[in-house]
Amino acid sequence: MSIFDLGERFLEFLTKVNVGDFRLAEDLPDVDKYDIAIVEGTPITKQNVKRLKEVRKKSKILVTIGACATMGGVQEIKDYRGDKKKLIRTIYPNIRGIDNPNIKSVKEIVKVDLEIPGCPINKEEFFRLINQVLKGTIPEIPQNPVCDECIRRNKNCLILLGKPCLGAISLAGCGAPCPAAGFLCDGCRGPRKGINLEAMKSALKIKARLSEDEIKNLLERFGKLNELYANKN
Amino acid sequence: MRIRIDHIAKIEGHASFTADIVRGDIKAAKIKIEEGARLFEGIMRDRKDVEIAELGSRICGVCSVVHTFAGFKALEDAYRIKVEEPALSLRKLMMLGQLINSHSLHLFFFSLSDFFGFKSDLELINAYPEKTHDAIKIRDVGNKIVEIIGGRTVHPLTPCIGGLRQAPDSEKLKKLFDDCRNILPLSIKLAELFANLNYPDFIRKTHFVSLTSYSEYAIYGGKLKVNGMELEPKEFLSRIKEFQAKDKVAKRTHFEDKSYMVGALARLNNNRDRLNLEAGKLLEKSRLRFPCYNPFYNILAQAIEIIHCLEESIKILEKIITQPIKVGEASIAERNGQGVGAIEAPRGTLFYDIKVKNGITESVNIITPTAQNLANLEDDLEEFEKLGGFKDLNQKEREDKIKMLIRAYDPCVTCSVH
Numbered sequence: 001m002s003i004f005d006l007g008e009r010f011l012e013f014l015t016k017v018n019v020g021d022f023r024l025a026e027d028l029p030d031v032d033k034y035d036i037a038i039v040e041g042t043p044i045t046k047q048n049v050k051r052l053k054e055v056r057k058k059s060k061i062l063v064t065i066g067a068c069a070t071m072g073g074v075q076e077i078k079d080y081r082g083d084k085k086k087l088i089r090t091i092y093p094n095i096r097g098i099d100n101p102n103i104k105s106v107k108e109i110v111k112v113d114l115e116i117p118g119c120p121i122n123k124e125e126f127f128r129l130i131n132q133v134l135k136g137t138i139p140e141i142p143q144n145p146v147c148d149e150c151i152r153r154n155k156n157c158l159i160l161l162g163k164p165c166l167g168a169i170s171l172a173g174c175g176a177p178c179p180a181a182g183f184l185c186d187g188c189r190g191p192r193k194g195i196n197l198e199a200m201k202s203a204l205k206i207k208a209r210l211s212e213d214e215i216k217n218l219l220e221r222f223g224k225l226n227e228l229y230a231n232k233n
Numbered sequence: 234m235r236i237r238i239d240h241i242a243k244i245e246g247h248a249s250f251t252a253d254i255v256r257g258d259i260k261a262a263k264i265k266i267e268e269g270a271r272l273f274e275g276i277m278r279d280r281k282d283v284e285i286a287e288l289g290s291r292i293c294g295v296c297s298v299v300h301t302f303a304g305f306k307a308l309e310d311a312y313r314i315k316v317e318e319p320a321l322s323l324r325k326l327m328m329l330g331q332l333i334n335s336h337s338l339h340l341f342f343f344s345l346s347d348f349f350g351f352k353s354d355l356e357l358i359n360a361y362p363e364k365t366h367d368a369i370k371i372r373d374v375g376n377k378i379v380e381i382i383g384g385r386t387v388h389p390l391t392p393c394i395g396g397l398r399q400a401p402d403s404e405k406l407k408k409l410f411d412d413c414r415n416i417l418p419l420s421i422k423l424a425e426l427f428a429n430l431n432y433p434d435f436i437r438k439t440h441f442v443s444l445t446s447y448s449e450y451a452i453y454g455g456k457l458k459v460n461g462m463e464l465e466p467k468e469f470l471s472r473i474k475e476f477q478a479k480d481k482v483a484k485r486t487h488f489e490d491k492s493y494m495v496g497a498l499a500r501l502n503n504n505r506d507r508l509n510l511e512a513g514k515l516l517e518k519s520r521l522r523f524p525c526y527n528p529f530y531n532i533l534a535q536a537i538e539i540i541h542c543l544e545e546s547i548k549i550l551e552k553i554i555t556q557p558i559k560v561g562e563a564s565i566a567e568r569n570g571q572g573v574g575a576i577e578a579p580r581g582t583l584f585y586d587i588k589v590k591n592g593i594t595e596s597v598n599i600i601t602p603t604a605q606n607l608a609n610l611e612d613d614l615e616e617f618e619k620l621g622g623f624k625d626l627n628q629k630e631r632e633d634k635i636k637m638l639i640r641a642y643d644p645c646v647t648c649s650v651h
Contacts, residue, residue, distance in 0.1 A: 094405065
């Protein structure tokens with residue numbers, strides 16, 4: 001959706017590329033080869049996984065966009081709960097034929113060349129990065145915290161005000177719209193590399209007075225729990 | 234003869250369709266949703282109440298504003314909290330922005346190609362460059378409304394229990410007022426284009442369900458209008474039956490054992506006398522006659538709603554920009570109760586039915602517009618041989634018309650599986 005939101009720039013972008021398979025905008029058969037494949041969403045059904053593997057084989061470069069493709073998305077919370085088989089029965093009377101596997105991000109299934117994170121993605125960042133990919137380079141997102149972008153927009157630090165915020169451990173590149181709107185950074189872009197998770201947890205506990213459960217819930221959002229433990233020092 | 238459409242393009246999410254044609258009669262028309270279970274109603278449990286709205290927004294990127302508000306409205310209903318002005322008007326504005334951006338996307342990029350036989354929007358864009366730019370400009374204004382008030386275009390940040398946590402920049406609102414006024418003539422031109430298209434001839438009587446209100450064309454709130462009755466959202470929910478067929482990941486709903494239609498056409502059928510001036514004029518000039526039982530006209534109904542939404546935005550903004558805006562969070566004495574939030578999403582009425590104990594969510598039931606429309610759409614397809622000229626169409630043409638009808642409903646498959 002954020003790509004459509006680029007508006008006029010999206011139209012101009014379309015003149016520079018040949019679109020192979022874009023279901024949201026066309027009803028044509030698939031093509032044999034892709035230079036660049038852009039994948040969004042979490043592969044859940046067997047069909048999703050099969051299609052993802054096919055697309056990987058056909059593509060030179062595979063880019064994931066959004067928190068679902070990059071980290072698993074909020075639906076990964078059902079795995080953290082540990083009761084998803086019971087949970088599905090409380091929602092569906094007939095569970096036969098409904099795929100309910102463990103949620104996996106795209107990189108757990110195929111090789112990914114570039115991840116553009118966020119829920120939603122930052123369309124400006126997407127546009128800049130994808131144009132670099134078109135020119136033949138695979139860009140790297142600098143491993144800075146959201147705080148770096150937040151202090152340029154906001155007078156107040158939420159943590160210092162005694163409110164929860166994950167800005168310190170979260171990857172910048174969004175432009176910090178959340179704290180600017182008085183909303184905590186809930187880490188939709190995932191953790192940056194080399195974080196001190198324990199320091200973040202104690203800040204949430206001492207400064208923002210969150211309970212263990214509240215901290216856990218916050219760290220689970222967007223399926224980032226696994227990533228947090230992988231990215232620790 | 235069997236009809237099988239494996240991937241229905243240009244809808245939000247993945248779905249396929251199968252049916253049999255027995256002696257010219259369509260049998261066993263079924264839409265299959267090709268999505269896995271995300272269990273949103275399950276993951277919201279045992280977490281903080283506000284996460285109903287914050288996680289609910291992630292059900293769908295197209296209509297994140299309506300999911301956010303349906304969640305907060307349900308919480309406000311449970312806690313008996315009333316949203317006061319100007320927060321109420323600002324929320325309504327965001328809803329208008331949401332309808333404008335979603336409708337303009339569906340109308341121009343998902344539906345219009347069907348009328349010309351284009352298989353790709355790129356063909357459409359090349360054939361109608363000026364109209365494409367108009368559609369994008371209209372959509373941009375819808376997005377701007379959401380961004381300026383909500384903090385960003387997708388998954389809004391400012392809504393909270395009781396209203397909005399932060400007021401929008403008044404200079405930006407003034408600019409928005411001008412943008413809406415400037416774009417209104419373009420929206421009328423776009424709707425004229427849709428009024429002059431040839432719609433397939435297909436009629437099947439059904440029931441129309443939407444919110445209704447005496448004071449305005451209901452989008453943000455009101456009672457449920459169905460079969461001449463007006464019901465409180467809670468009562469309506471107690472009278473519908475949500476059911477799940479075997480092997481189906483999306484549920485369907487019936488009201489009094491019958492399918493019903495929600496969305497722009499249902500709203501026009503129920504509330505057209507409350508449309509704003511220019512929208513009403515266009516409706517008058519169009520070929521639409523009421524009650525209108527041709528679901529293909531849902532497309533034209535959306536085009537008319539865009540005009541209405543821009544006029545309504547202008548009305549609200551005109552009032553709001555002359556006064557200082559004060560908003561804030563409500564203080565909540567007790568976070569206990571059961572509540573229902575009902576709201577008109579672009580595709581029809583969306584319900585959140587929730588139960589909270591000590592600020593922690595106990596249960597959530599979400600009924601999306603597409604889940605409600607699926608039964609009605611399948612009933613339409615079951616009688617699709619009544620389509621004007623159906624006998625003379627070849628297999629390929631029949632498939633194209635079926636896809637066109639499915640797209641006319643503007644289904645959000647992603648939402649229907651939540």
